[in-house]
Amino acid sequence: MILAWPIDRYYWYLLTSLEIAKRRFMMQAYCMKCRAKREIKDPKAITFKNGRPATQGVCPVCGTKMFRIGKT
Numbered sequence: 001m002i003l004a005w006p007i008d009r010y011y012w013y014l015l016t017s018l019e020i021a022k023r024r025f026m027m028q029a030y031c032m033k034c035r036a037k038r039e040i041k042d043p044k045a046i047t048f049k050n051g052r053p054a055t056q057g058v059c060p061v062c063g064t065k066m067f068r069i070g071k072t
Contacts, residue, residue: 027040028040029067
């Protein structure tokens with residue numbers, strides 16, 4: 001019983017760290033067709049003609065192209 005507390009705390013910390021890491025890598029953008037912020041499906045880094053970086057993907061609900069301008 002005494003050993004259960006540190007192990008439980010370790011697993012809690014591990015799960016919390018994984019959730020934070022998962023949120024960092026989830027990319028969201030505004031879908032113009034759904035009029036809502038959605039997670040980008042199949043994101044890929046692109047560069048516009050003017051040299052600005054962006055992320056392009058597809059809306060998981062309606063299938064419209066989505067862009068998020070800025071760092072990828």
